[in-house]
Amino acid sequence: MPTTLLEVRELTTRYITRFGESVYAVDHVSLKVEEGKSLGIAGESGCGKSTLALSLMGYYFAPLHYMSGQIIIDGRNISGMDPDDVRKSVLGKEIAYIPQAAMNALNPTQKVINFIEDVIRVHDYGATKQQIYERARTLFERVGLPESVLHKYPVELSGGMKQRTVIAISVLLSPKVLIADEPSSALDVTSQKMVIKMIKQLLHDGLVGSLIFITHELPLLYNVTDDIMVMYAGQIVEKATAREAVFDPLHPYSKGLMGSIIVPEEGLREVKLTAIPGVPPNLKKPPLGCRFAERCKYVQPECIVNAVGLRNLEGGRAYRCIFSEAELREAYKNG
Amino acid sequence: MAERKVCLSGTGLTKIYGFGRTRTLAVDHVDFSFYEGEVVSIVGESGSGKTTLAKMLLGLTSTTEGDIYFQGQKRDISTQKKRLEYWRNIQAIFQDPFSSYNIFNKIDAVLLDCINMRGGRQFPYSKKVEMMTQACSFVNLKFEELTNKYPFELSGGQMQRLMIARVFLLMPKILIADEPTSMIDACSRATILDMLMQLRDEIGMTIIFITHDLGLAYYVSDSVYIMEHGKFVESGSADEVILRPKQAYTKRLINDVPKIYEEWDLSTV
Secondary structure, eight states: OOOEEEEEEEEEEEEEOTTSOEEEEEEEEEEEEETTOEEEEEOOTTSSHHHHHHHHTTOOOTTEEEEEEEEEETTEEOTTOOHHHHHHHTBTTTEEEEOTTGGGGSOTTSOHHHHHHHHHHHHOTTOOHHHHHHHHHHHHHHTTOOGGGGGSOGGGSOHHHHHHHHHHHHTTTOOSEEEEESTTTTSOHHHHHHHHHHHHHHHHHTSSSEEEEEOSOHHHHHHHOSEEEEEETTEEEEEEEHHHHHHSOOSHHHHHHHTTOOOSSTTTTTSOOOOOOSOOOOTTSOOSSOTTGGGOTTOOHHHHHSOOOOEEOGGGOEEOOSSOHHHHHHHHHTO | OOOOOEEEEEEEEEEEESOGGGOEEEEEEEEEEEETTOEEEEEOOTTSSHHHHHHHHHTSSOOSEEEEEETTEEOOOSSHHHHHHHHTTEEEEOSOGGGSSOTTSOHHHHHHHHHHHTTOTTSOHHHHHHHHHHHHHHTTOOHHHHTTOOGGGSOHHHHHHHHHHHHHHHOOSEEEEESTTTTSOHHHHHHHHHHHHHHHHHHOOEEEEEESOHHHHHHHOSEEEEEETTEEEEEEEHIIIIISOOSHHHHHHHHTSOOSSSOOOGGGO
16 A cells, blocks of 8 residues: 555635735645655646645745644644744654746855755754755755756856756755646756756655645646646646546646647647637636636536536545536537 | 739848857858748747747847848838838737736727727727727637736736737738747737737738747647757748658757657656
């Protein structure tokens, strides 16, 4: 039985605006990641992917607030903990987060090694310079970064190199869960491949226990992660293995997302890309029924009034739609 | 096939930045000819000189050597008047929509500028509003919602669409799109590409895509130029270059893109 490293049960978090309105950006999300596995989170901008990543860390700062639900990392519930405790005992050691513009996280006035010293000293006050250097050097060697990077300032590194350095630093304390939020979106294809290779290697070598990878680039997710979760307007709309999610999506929204994939492979030019019309709903006043209803091609009158629950299928697959599996497949076949 | 007219061409185009020790050869004697109504992609990794080439074509930076020919004649942008005249024919959409607008000007001003530039200065205001409404509806925006707003009040996708609305008003002969979709997500990307293609069909515009996304290049373009270290290493029709690449560099680039039907080989970096 593989160990479950991260389990999230019905997590709900909200933003409170300065006018006192609540925006439910993560709404009853449940997920599970096992040791050595990776989970991908897909969805368009503004559907709560990054907020989910922030919420998973258990470290909340205004305007993001915790509402309900549990986050269990390796048997320990961290939801509702004091932010200071979370920062000291959870971040870095249990869960590490690579934000979207990670390369800007390096301190421009410090050499990389001095930055690493600061990071390690927060968790291990007594470490000597020698020990820290040794530790950083071993890690950099393992992930294929040259030792000379340690003695450089961030401005001397290229974008891809900076990104890989930040990732290496974030896994210094061997976290159980690594959350990568669009780690390669600002890079060109070659640097992107290097970053991806490094992340996969970290997971393979056990330097991180498990991986949560967030991006809107579906071909990338398909190649990196074991499972894919599609989010829409703060809710999970589909959970499936990567292969099923890309080649056999069930939810109409996932279907639309998969229809916008662009890859340089034969046959692409003949395919018409399907764009989903409209924009995601305003989460200050989320729709009563299915949140995707107003953009859905197959919308029924009851979709608009009744909330739709997640349907669980065999083999861990789930989707949120009133139609049955067979009905959806039939509808897609007819266009 | 009907005879194609050359719209924009260049011979021996070169750009050198700096001198002495810092001398950098950004674009190295490139020759090209883009035809009317064609969609061209210039593909290369970061630092290969794609954007420098685009800037030279736009006349935003000077050329070190070589000539650019616009509709068969040598381009002349020596005075501001001639430069404006040239910009009436060539327009651009940039990578970052957030920094493409003057934050002090309202959206109306952005669009009115375009109308004025096309010689609509003396039109009555109602006619101008009509034109702006039409341009906005072309890109699925509502002018009534935009009027009296500032650009920063829009989302990234909306800003990029407004950029296309500008192009719709200006009707240039050539559009240079420098990574137009790299800041927006996959879903809106399809919409933006669709709009650009529609524009091409409606006004017979030449579109030059500058991108590092080979999938995008393959999807939209008629011909593809692959750029490495300031030189074109391979060019030809999209099918030829992307599906049957000859140069090692092109093969590597294609190899680096994540795919869904073939295995993605991670061992080659």
